[in-house]
Amino acid sequence: MKLTHASKTLLAGLTLLGALSLTACNGDDGADASSSAGTKPTAVSEGAGSDGAGSDGGSGSGGSGGGTTGGTGAGQNGKAGTCRSDELEVTAHDNSTDKTEGIVTVVFKNGGGRDCTINGYAGVNLKSATGDTLPVGRNGEQAHSAVLKDGESAAFNITFPINNSGGSGVRIAKILVTPPNETKTVTIAWPAGSLPVDNPDTPSGTKLSISPVGKVSDSPAG
Numbered sequence: 001m002k003l004t005h006a007s008k009t010l011l012a013g014l015t016l017l018g019a020l021s022l023t024a025c026n027g028d029d030g031a032d033a034s035s036s037a038g039t040k041p042t043a044v045s046e047g048a049g050s051d052g053a054g055s056d057g058g059s060g061s062g063g064s065g066g067g068t069t070g071g072t073g074a075g076q077n078g079k080a081g082t083c084r085s086d087e088l089e090v091t092a093h094d095n096s097t098d099k100t101e102g103i104v105t106v107v108f109k110n111g112g113g114r115d116c117t118i119n120g121y122a123g124v125n126l127k128s129a130t131g132d133t134l135p136v137g138r139n140g141e142q143a144h145s146a147v148l149k150d151g152e153s154a155a156f157n158i159t160f161p162i163n164n165s166g167g168s169g170v171r172i173a174k175i176l177v178t179p180p181n182e183t184k185t186v187t188i189a190w191p192a193g194s195l196p197v198d199n200p201d202t203p204s205g206t207k208l209s210i211s212p213v214g215k216v217s218d219s220p221a222g
Contacts, residue, residue: 080115080147083154085184087112092175094192096162101206104158104192108179110148110211114195118154119145121212123178126190127173134195136210143212153216162195169194180213 089109096102110116120143127133138159141218155164163169172190179186195208 015036024109026069080183083108083110083116083179085120085179085182085186086115087161088179088186089184090177090188092188095157096192099164100162102160102162102192104160104175104190105155106158106175106177107153107155107216108189109153110150112219114145115149117145117147118180118213119143120180121210122156122180123185124210125160125176126172127174127176129173129193134170134208135174137207139209139211141212144214148215154213155216157211157215158209159206160192160208161195163196165196167197169196
């Protein structure tokens with residue numbers, strides 16, 4: 001499965017998550033919701049676009065709050081409205097291919113019964129097994145707006161350093177994800193290994209980061 005208009009670094013990697021509250025582009029974090037598992041996709045391919053990036057860092061500040069509900073119908077001027085959290089099936093898949101840089105691909109599948117638009121960066125935080133929150137920054141790539149028909153998918157990559165210390169490292173339990181331009185947060189299981197305990201985001205090594213969301217080009221509609 002190949003993603004269009006995603007990060008240049010996506011075949012090599014992705015990153016991890018934001019701060020205590022998630023902000024997807026312009027949103028705050030909201031109530032958690034679990035998602036079902038899906039077919040494992042490939043990591044996001046090269047080729048980011050030029051529009052749709054939100055504020056720096058991929059995550060916001062503040063406490064939890066109420067999220068928006070899934071909308072129906074078209075947006076203004078007959079255009080597809082924003083993909084809502086309640087309309088998206090969110091899954092995560094381990095696409096790591098080496099022993100130093102890990103990749104987790106997070107997939108948004110449109111199950112809302114209508115066309116919707118997705119554009120920019122998701123808000124992302126990682127929750128460790130001990131309850132700590134790890135912020136995940138953006139990798140700086142630009143994003144393209146994409147329209148998802150019912151049944152189609154978009155995805156982004158989380159790139160992270162793999163723990164090679166021989167110890168347990170920082171064990172990640174959950175990913176907190178807020179879709180772009182949404183406020184309701186979805187909680188899904190972390191599918192990959194642990195992060196190193198010491199300096200998990202060092203300037204000289206693999207950084208914990210996320211790519212912009214891109215459409216999965218061969219995702220079936222219907």
